[in-house]
Amino acid sequence: MENYIDESGWSEGHKENVSYAYLDWCTWNGFLYTPKKYRRTKKLPYVPHEKDIEQLIGGFANSIYAPFLQLLKETGFRPVEACRIKPGDFDLEGRKVTLNQPAKGSNPRQMRISLKLVGMLLPLISDTLTGERIWRSKPDHIYNTIRIRRSKLAKSLGNPALLRVNLKSFRHWKATMEYHRTRDILYVKELLGHK
Numbered sequence: 001m002e003n004y005i006d007e008s009g010w011s012e013g014h015k016e017n018v019s020y021a022y023l024d025w026c027t028w029n030g031f032l033y034t035p036k037k038y039r040r041t042k043k044l045p046y047v048p049h050e051k052d053i054e055q056l057i058g059g060f061a062n063s064i065y066a067p068f069l070q071l072l073k074e075t076g077f078r079p080v081e082a083c084r085i086k087p088g089d090f091d092l093e094g095r096k097v098t099l100n101q102p103a104k105g106s107n108p109r110q111m112r113i114s115l116k117l118v119g120m121l122l123p124l125i126s127d128t129l130t131g132e133r134i135w136r137s138k139p140d141h142i143y144n145t146i147r148i149r150r151s152k153l154a155k156s157l158g159n160p161a162l163l164r165v166n167l168k169s170f171r172h173w174k175a176t177m178e179y180h181r182t183r184d185i186l187y188v189k190e191l192l193g194h195k
Contacts, residue, residue: 002036012038045172048165053173056165059153065146067120068135071097072167075111076174076192078103079167083139086132087125092118099193106193143167 001022005015019035026033053073060066071082077099084101091098095118098110121134128134135142146167154162171192179188 001033005036011041013040016040046164046166046169047172047176048161048169050173050177052159052161052165053170055157055159056150056153056162059149059157060146064124064135065142065149067117067124068142069146069170070117070120071113072170073174074113074117075099076171076178077111078106078171079143080139081106083133083135083142085134086130087128087134088130090121090125092121092125102193105195107190107195109190109193111191 002019005018005022008015008018010018016035016038019038023033023035053069057066057069057073060069068082071077071085072079075082075097077085080103081099081101085097085099089098089100090096090113095113095115096110097113098108100108102108124134128136137145150162150165154160175188175192178191179185182188
């Protein structure tokens with residue numbers, strides 16, 4: 001199995017993930033296996049330009065995904081966290097959103113939102129029951145829909161930089177902009193919900 005993993009042509013990180021999956025399988029079947037150590041190549045996250053983020057959001061105008069992307073931009077929520085948002089999590093009058101179901105063991109948090117986002121959310125919230133999620137599709141469906149439209153948008157606008165903007169890029173952008181504005185790494189840590 002190690003030879004197969006070594007000769008696979010996968011990245012070091014993927015090889016490591018597969019070897020740990022194999023370890024789980026071996027443990028489950030009563031075999032002894034010690035996974036080989038792989039050296040992951042660390043890369044800096046991609047931080048897009050604001051104009052690229054705005055083009056992407058604009059490409060979803062009159063769609064339920066424009067407010068989703070605007071929410072990611074303004075809050076730095078993980079995409080899966082934004083998928084969990086319900087109408088009761090918003091205080092539209094006070095222009096706040098509360099994340100009570102954070103992902104990856106993060107802290108819950110409350111964020112201010114813009115009037116622009118409030119306007120985008122009003123039709124969605126009025127069409128959603130209080131206990132339901134605003135974006136009811138499964139996260140994978142949302143990601144794929146956005147990815148497909150992003151590819152078409154990049155081609156039609158002649159902007160290949162859009163292809164590098166994924167949903168996590170919004171979080172990277174928010175963290176980078178807030179650190180640039182405040183120079184306070186602890187504030188950014190709290191903003192992102194990191195423990």
